[in-house]
Amino acid sequence: MSDTAELEPIGKREKTKAANRAAILVAARRVFAQLGYEAATVRDIIRGTELASGTFYNYFRSKEEVFEALADDSARRFRPILRLARAHARGFEDYLHSAFIAYFRFIAEENEDEGRPIDERRPHVRSDTPEMITVYQEVRQSLEDAIAHGDAPDVDADYLAHACIGIAQELGPAMLRRSPPDIDNAAAFATGLILKGLEGAPRKK
Amino acid sequence: MSDTAELEPIGKREKTKAANRAAILVAARRVFAQLGYEAATVRDIIRGTELASGTFYNYFRSKEEVFEALADDSARRFRPILRLARAHARGFEDYLHSAFIAYFRFIAEENEDEGRPIDERRPHVRSDTPEMITVYQEVRQSLEDAIAHGDAPDVDADYLAHACIGIAQELGPAMLRRSPPDIDNAAAFATGLILKGLEGAPRKK
């Protein structure tokens, strides 16, 4: 039995490998949040674990790489959420709204219980980063499908996807700055703006 | 005459100081463009001038600071352009369109004749950077005025300003990637989207 007990092929070796990688990521997330990306050093990160400095380099090539792994993690967790929104949506307008809600909730969760202003926390998240590119592709695919099905006008899907992402990225921090986080209004604003422009955006108050 | 000839109070001292600072900025712009922000070193920059390594620190405290000075320069050159667009605009719609055109032209000029892909060239330009905040304020003021004058619906000016900036920031690289740079279409797309939403955005082809 003992050899079949472990359904996943996990010996002690693989297990500590996964655990170490996870420990580094956890420590890195905390250190980046506390010190900011620039000030954080690889040694700061490794000090938050039980490992020695050299071991860091068995798992990541550099500070840059561990940061990107964190960002990739975020994207990997977000993509299924986006797909779910798409699967459940009744029509294009509903999809857009759900997607914005989902995104704003997601970053609200990611940013709570961290110790420094949002602005300094995600120093390198740009739209041309690998993890953001996959989100872009997801969004663009949805928009293209909507256009193909006649649910949306035949506009430039590349530009539209970028516009959606740009709105989301800028509205995100702006709505987090309000207390409590203004998730629903921001999502309504974004959706209204895209669907009908200024006339479709909610009036103030 | 000689003491009144120099209307600006510029002795040799002040002159070389200004020249040195300018030389460092020029060299820094080139080095950042060639190597990218991360790889560039203060010594790389100073090597592009006639100065010694220590002299750099008479003018800037760090690599970060010289980079920010470059970014501030960009913002300082862009703001009057934005104001001009506002002064010349006939109505709100015209202002929006001119502003997008101006922005896209500006970054197209900034990005030509530099030696590496756009994506890696402006590594730290985020919307929460000091120079971007002044642009945000400029945009927001214009939007608030338009709303006050009844030229635009009474929507949340903060969100609207962020949405405009987000669209501009994402559409910028996207339109630069096309050859030739797709300035006019991108501006039309952005303007149409904001004014009337998807219905107002240009149809493809």
Added chain:
DNA sequence: CCACAAAAATGACGTGCCGTCAATTTCTGT
């Protein structure tokens, strides 16, 4: 025109971080 003080430039130096690597410990299969 000179001498003297203030300002700026210089580059060698101390410090700290990075990433490597030979030695050591831990694990796996037989």
Added chain:
DNA sequence: ACAGAAATTGACGGCACGTCATTTTTGTGG
């Protein structure tokens, strides 16, 4: 239990940073 593979360790060389005592340049008053 043992041999070989895999992973960990921390000391080390190298590099970039930013400082500072020294030297050079500039401005000023006699």
